[in-house]
Amino acid sequence: MPEGHSVHRIARQFGRHFVGRHVSASSPQGRFADGAAILDGRTMSDARAVGKQMFLEFDDAVWLRVHLGIYGAWDFAGDVRGDPTTRAANGRMGQTGMRGASDDDAAAAPTTVVGAHEESLASIGAPRRTRLRMAEQETESAVDDLALEGFPPDPIGAVRVRLLTDSAVADLRGPTACEVLDAAGVQQVIDRLGPDPLIDDAEAGEDRMLARIRRRRVPIGLLLMDQSVVSGIGNVYRAEILFRARLDPHALGADLPEEVIRGLWRDWRYLLGVGVDTGQMLTMDGLDEEARRLALRNRADRHWVYKREGLPCRLCGTHIVMELAAARKLYHCPSCQV
Template identity: 45%
Template sequence: MPEGHSVRRLAQQFGDVFTGESLSVSSPQGRFVAGAALLDGKVLTESHAHGKHLFLHFDHAVVLHVHLGLYGAWDFGGDATFTGASSIGAPRKIGEREVFDDREIVDETETVEYAGPPEPRGAVRVRLVSRHGWADLRGATTCAAITEAETRAVQARLGPDPLHNHPADRTRFVTGLLSRKTPIAALLMDQKVIAGVGNVYRAEVLFRQRMDPWLPGTGLSGSAAGLLWDDTASVMADGVRDGRIITTPAGFWEPGAVLPSGGDAHFVYKREGQPCRVCAVPVAITEMVGRKLYWCPGCQQ
């Protein structure tokens, strides 16, 4: 499931390429026809993310609310003015490609210029089209046209977002964590406690803070809970910048690398059975709240 940094990047991309544009909105798949009709021809005024939820605001006070879930993804394309990632979300084989070539290369000397969006491929739930580009949504858990009041209600049910990183959010997170007897590895996956953290960030920040995943929230000190928030906010902000989750410092990468290879980007995530990068104890794997949890029995005691 895309984590909070990917959804923030989605919000930024929609803001960059669609804000202020009147959009043609349709549902090629047919499952969002009524919602598309409410949005068709309206102007996108704002896009923002809260945790794993994306909100696209239109000029008639209707909001497109999207949660990608496990299988959702946005694909993008357009003319030479349309820049950014070509796909964000699942499947991972597409990934987030930071340079999008908007022209089809025919040979080394000839290109075909952008001539509008392609025919929809697969189950496109909603398609947004501007003068210069398009965006297709597939496989989302949530795709709904809602009011501004309903948007506020969705956000009110969520915990603080580390990418907003307001002082009041930090205080709210610390207070919520210290009042719960649930293991911290489960609390970090609870979107009502902290919004946007998924399985990768959970494993990595707990390792970076050398925290026992089974320690109850009540077992933390206020300062330790605050540092957990600070580190989460920091690595998620790095994820927004880099377009991927990187939690290891450059000293763990190949010499001279600007960014790490996939295997060097994490301390424990998907490294079960391999020696810990710090203490050499094999990384362990178990299950918590229905997801695989990776941790180091040597460092996280």
């Protein structure tokens, strides 16, 4: 399931290529025909992400809410381009923005990052016709013969919603939620969500997360995945944030010291910013040059505990444990996280 950084990056694509433009909406699959008819012919005026939810605003305060869930993805095609806020290395997006990173680090970075669910989006420079899939995994490929095929390209597969401008198209497949809302309905959804570090005021969001954790006698490993407590954290970030804090995932939220909870918020705020800017969930920082290069090349060298069950902890050598918590895989070090 896409974590918060992916949804914020998708919102950026809509902000770059759709906001301010007249949009034709349709439902090639047919399951969203009524909703598409409401959106059709309107101008998109805003695109925002809150945690794992995305909201697209159109004329007259009409909104499209999308939650991708496990299987959802947006496919963009046409004159689309990569995120200009992400520094490019040799024409491709590399990991930068980590503590201590510099422009020289970016220039020396590998040209791509390989890893399921984390493959970086190619930076393609000037806009050109291309296909770009954005879910938890971002992949881009130029379509050299698109001009011969015509624009827009035919829908591929079961497209729930197609949003089309004169130069770009976005196709939505397999979402968990897809609905048209008014402003009040959008606010009701947002009110049920915990704070998002990229949306909420930093101090106010920190206080909200603190209050919601301290009143729950629930393991912190479950609370961090509860979107009503804090927005955007998924399985990868949950495991890594807890390890970075050396925190037992079974510790009850109500028992945690205030400074520990505030530290979790601040680390999530930092990691989310890095993820949005780079498209990668590199959760290890303070790396030397060689370790950084390894981490950029392969997810196996990018995380402290995620997907490392049975392997020795990078710090103490104890084997990393994987267990099921609320039907989700939870990774942790039984020695470091006590």
